[in-house]
Amino acid sequence: MTSDADTLRAELRARLPDPLPNRLGVAVSGGSDSTALLRLLADIAQQEQIELFAATVDHGLRSGSASEALTVAALAQHWGIPHETLKWQGWDRKGNLQDQARRARYRLLAKWAESSALQAIALGHTADDQAETVLMRLGRAAGVSGLSAMSGMRAESGITLLRPLLAVTRSRLRNYLTAQGISWIDDPSNQDQRFDRIKARQALSGLDQIGITPQTLARVAENMGQAREALAQYTQESALRHLKGLDGDLCVDREGFGTLSEEIQRRLVVASVSWIAGGEYPPRHKAVGQVLDALSSAQTATLGGCIFIPDCKNTWICRELNAVSDEIAQPGIPWDRRWIVTGPKTEDAEIRALGEDGLLQLENWRSAGKPRAALLSTPAVWTGDLVVAAPVAGFANQWRAEMLLERSDFAAVILSH
Structure with a gap:
């Protein structure tokens, strides 16, 4: 027995x-x-x-x-x-x-x-x-x-x-x-x-x-866990159809996004903010709803350390400059908990956000293929007030900016929420 x-x-x-x-x-x-x-x-x-x-x-x-x-x-x-x-x-x-x-x-x-x-x-x-x-x-x-x-x-x-x-x-x-x-x-x-x-x-x-x-x-x-997994799978499939990742940001096809149910839209917004900005808790329901309204009307919005930037038929989801303006790291050390910037040995070099002052020093930032506001929060190599490199903004100068492996897979974030 x-x-x-x-x-x-x-x-x-x-x-x-x-x-x-x-x-x-x-x-x-x-x-x-x-x-x-x-x-x-x-x-x-x-x-x-x-x-x-x-x-x-x-x-x-x-x-x-x-x-x-x-x-x-x-x-x-x-x-x-x-x-x-x-x-x-x-x-x-x-x-x-x-x-x-x-x-x-x-x-x-x-x-x-x-x-x-x-x-x-x-x-x-x-x-x-x-x-x-x-x-x-x-x-x-x-x-x-x-x-x-x-x-x-x-x-x-x-x-x-x-x-x-x-x-x-x-x-x-x-x-x-x-x-x-x-x-x-x-x-x-x-x-x-x-x-x-x-x-x-x-x-x-x-x-x-x-x-x-x-x-x-x-x-x-x-039972709810099984339903959550099914919704996450459909959300991931929707992301592959209507969102594209580029150098740590996401580009949303607004027309395709608008065909999705509100529940899937919400999940995509929450997953996007989590992937880009991190954070232990998802944004509040009301705040997500306000962002969905901004998306549908092609307006700029902010949420959880991210900025939503309309650009023609798309909306970019990027890191908000205010959220990283005080972030400083040494080369080879994670910056904003998701970037590793490496390059030739340069005395007094430090990693900071590109910002307005940095962008003014770049001649070819448009080659990055992103809205101007999206580049302000990207990592740049500074020595004092001089920008030595800004790899994400099209000025590599022998430097590289790579996402941490655990933060590089947007699809994995979707399935974890």
Whole structure:
């Protein structure tokens, strides 16, 4: 007879890559979800002969957080798993605490993964977490992408994140731990009603009478995830038909763009801004709508550090000068997080935006084939007030400007949103 522990392991394994990475990390807070994940992965790692590593992020926000990290370290050592505590330092106590802590957590885990040569990190998010996320996003009138909530696998901060427990409830994991004689830590902040997630958790507990349970909301998220993937595929196909990339910018065929549904138009605008300007969060719905109006009427607009420039039958989407006017880098060092400019050794050379002063020094900038305003934010090589080179603007002078490999593929950005 198959035990629930065996069933859990099989369900978890089915939601992990095949084959597993040779070196796999797991984030463990000490709560029931991540503790169960660590134990289950330890069994799988032993069976499949891979190396497993654990890390605990100590946010330092509670007096007991350090001792909790020590408890996790002792448990990992007992199971023969290398463990490291990652401490969050430098919080200025401004802004949204949970958002700041989440960002810091992923940054710390990404650095740990890089230093430990880990190929992926498993996280202990469960069906309950998924359900709470869906409930909160319903309250914000989220669309398909928002309601798809967390994905089972995604790249963030340069590392692959795995969430193999999204279909498993917290109560089931706690029953598993109890049967195994394994204890866990209850975080007192999980009762703090200042946080929206805790409010959603408590609200969810009263909705089961009408069939709204963690399992059903997790299935809603999975269904929305499939719809999101289908929309992303169609958005990518639309981009290939109606958008063309040139040296880090995008040129939109307005007539063809206008034949698309508003949902696809929105997705293309959001993906374009993300590809050109980066940013952790997509622009707001209302702001995107204003840009769509500007596109349809061939007007100039700005959004998320990008400028939309009408030019005959097209509109160019480019980096906005104001967003990069203070950016300075040395040759060979990333500029604006997406350009690498290299060339002959030149004393006192630095990379800055071309700008109005730089463009006035160029005679043949029109050969670049872009509107004047689009060239102002491109990288140029300066020595003092003199432009030595502006490769994107048609003045190479033995210098090259190349996009970072991870920022060079617009189609990949579309499929990730």
